Amino acid sequence: MPCQQCGAPEAAGLCGVCREKVAAEHLVGEAGVLAAVGVGCDEPDDVGLTATMGAMGEASARSRIQEACTQAAAHGGTKLMIAVAGRLAAESVVHEYRGIALKTLSWSPEARAEGQRTYAAEMRRQHLHPSSEAANLAAEHAADEARVRVVEHLLxxxxxxxxEPCVVTEGPDCREDAYARGAAQARTAKSAARPAGSWRCADCRNACIGAPLSTGRCAPCDGRSRGLSRIERFAQLADRAGHAELTA
Incomplete structure (x- = not known):
């Protein structure tokens, strides 16, 4: 079968180049989801912030893909090598954003409450330990594990x-419903507001959203010019958007 994307013959439905491009595009969407989920964990109704961070995650992933592809092409890479380089760059972005989202979600009320409950439950069993110090260490370890489980579940x-937008219902315990409502509104705001508030970075010329920096650069280019790491650049970007806990 020919490639469904480019028409290359005998490609089993999808050639190697197009397969890598499709995978990279999927990872771009995942980066946006991770950025939005990480920032919106405590403020599900802050539609503007969540939509902005989701769009920023996607824009950053696309910028890194383009940078990797340009470098691969400059070194004489084939079309397949260039596509692979783009996909690997997207995987790197997703890995970084996943780490940031997990760290941010560890401060969510659900994770903290579960950690406190687990710590209290373990301390009620302190008579099973040889000393109070040992009991405290065991309780802290159990609380950390409980928080990790909650964070992974929330992510x-x-x-x-x-x-996958779901049906939102009302009830006395409706925090997750509020998050679902906020996520749905943020998705709409992101797709609707992205073209209207866009501007172009003076360095990479990529389209950006939100208020531009005084330098005229996007956050990744501005951070690179000051020698910041990629995670530091994203954390600074989130801090400017108003979410202080991301860098706590």
Whole structure:
């Protein structure tokens, strides 16, 4: 079968180049979801912030893909090598954003409450330990594990809410419903507001959203000019958007 994307013959439906491009595009969407989920964990109704960070995640991933492809082409890479370089760059972005989202979600009320409950439950069993110090260490370890489980659960469920809109119901315990409502509104705001508030970076010429910096550069280019790491650049970007806990 020919490639469904470019028409290359005998490609089993999708040639290697197009397969890498499709995978990279999927990763771009995942980067946007991780950026939005990480920032919106405590403020599900802050539609503007969540939509902005989701769009920023996608824009940053596309910028890194383009940078990697340009470098691969400059070194004489084939079309397949260039496409692979773009996909690997997208994977790197997703890995970084996942780490940031996990760190941010660890400060969510759900994770903190579960950690406190687990710590209290373990301390009620302190008579099983040889000393109070040992009991405290065991309780802290159990609380950390409980927080990690909650964080991983929140990342999966809230990512699914962003990718697959669900029906929102009202009730006395409706925090997740509020998050689902906020995510749906943010998705709409992101797609509607992106063209209107866009501007172009003076360095990379990529389209950006939100208020431009005084230098006229996008956040990645501005951070690179000051020698910041990629995670530091993203954390600074989130801090300017108003989410102080991202860098706590």
């Amino acid at each position: 999966v469920t809230r990512g699914r809410v962003w990718q």
